[in-house]
Amino acid sequence: MCQNHGVVYMGPGEVQVQEIDYPKLALGDRKCEHGVILKIVSTNICGSDQHMVRGRTTASAGLVLGHEITGQVVEVGRDVEFIKVGDIVSVPFNIACGRCRNCKEGKTGICLNVNPSRPGAAYGYVDMGGWVGGQAEYVMVPYADFNLLKFPDNDQALAYIKDLTMLSDIFPTGFHGAVSAGVGPGSVVYVAGAGPVGLACAASCHLLGAAVVIVGDLNEERLEQARSFGCETVNLNTDVELADQIAAIVGVPEVDCFVDCVGFEARAHSHGGSSEEQPAVVLNQAMEITRAGGAIGIPGLYVTEDPGAVDGAAKQGNLKIRFGLGWAKSHCFHTGQCPVMKYHRQLMNAILYDKIKIADAVNVQVISLNDAPQGYADFDKGAARKYVIDPHGMIRA
Structure with missing residues (x-):
């Protein structure tokens, strides 16, 4: 036996x-x-x-x-x-x-x-x-x-x-993402991704004293789960720009802290009504909506080899990110395993x-x-x- x-x-x-x-x-x-x-x-x-x-x-x-x-x-x-x-x-x-x-x-x-x-x-x-x-x-x-x-x-x-x-x-990983993004008392935070790590990160942000925790995803069921414990949410399955949705919640189109809990299989909504894979979309959103001097925690997984990637560069982990924007805004990036x-x-x-x-x-x-x-x-x-x-x-x- x-x-x-x-x-x-x-x-x-x-x-x-x-x-x-x-x-x-x-x-x-x-x-x-x-x-x-x-x-x-x-x-x-x-x-x-x-x-x-x-x-x-x-x-x-x-x-x-x-x-x-x-x-x-x-x-x-x-x-x-x-x-x-x-x-x-x-x-x-x-x-x-x-x-x-x-x-x-x-x-x-x-x-x-x-x-x-x-x-x-x-x-x-x-x-x-x-x-x-x-x-x-x-x-x-x-x-x-x-x-x-x-x-x-x-x-x-x-x-x-x-x-x-x-x-x-996932609890330490979500917490690590929040800590490395500089979340503390009174912070306004955006968490990309409402999967289990994103939800654990959002709960960790509350534990750390954040004033507002906004969770973004394409999946409405997962966003409802985020709302169940006090998060604000944005549904990215819409034509409204993320910055505009952020502004509708906190009055300005930016946040203090950004946590990427999505990683290399990220998808972006297309105007045709479907989502298409764009592995760098979350990283570029992070630089767009994080305030100057803010921090970006990246516990979401990025790989060195992805056989199913959308193009040859991404198959080797080479992504098209607007790094100059992050440099200009003096962003701090923190990657890697928790x-x-x-x-x-x-x-x-x-x-x-x-x-x-x-x-x-x-x-x-x-x-x-x-x-x-x-x-x-x-x-x-x-x-x-x-x-x-x-x-x-x-x-x-």
């Missing part, structure tokens, strides 16, 4: 739940004494996963997906000192050694030792080190003492699990002390592991939900 099943990328547009190997405390041929094996409590479907499943990356068939992991420790390596069997923990999607220069500087999203191809690694993701993903029943996590966030109490963790499962990625460990403990406390209801903001829907392929399909159609996989029935129980 198989002890482990996982969600496997089969090729563009297809994922399957298959039998996969039970994880070992091993890195290739050598023992991984600094690692642990987790029984998955929850594992989430991410918009970044969708880029691979749509065929918009160079991911190969057979990849076990999943980088948003919360689990219970069932086995520990000999060198693990502070994490114990039975602990419930959040796993940052960034895999980090804790020893290299970047890790010691807190830049855990670009660890130098966990990916032979380039700085930075993640579970179940293309070009990110070949680590097995966590949309499964069990997974191995290396450098456990450094990487894992232990929850203070297991019963409390399970009571808050729909919120705490967001700590592995260093989850920079934020996850503080955000855990915000959840446990009822300062934020992040699961409500992103509209969590719990599904079984076997329902994951349907979750991918529904998410790809624009469902205003965050799909949380419950492989062992622990959340429902």
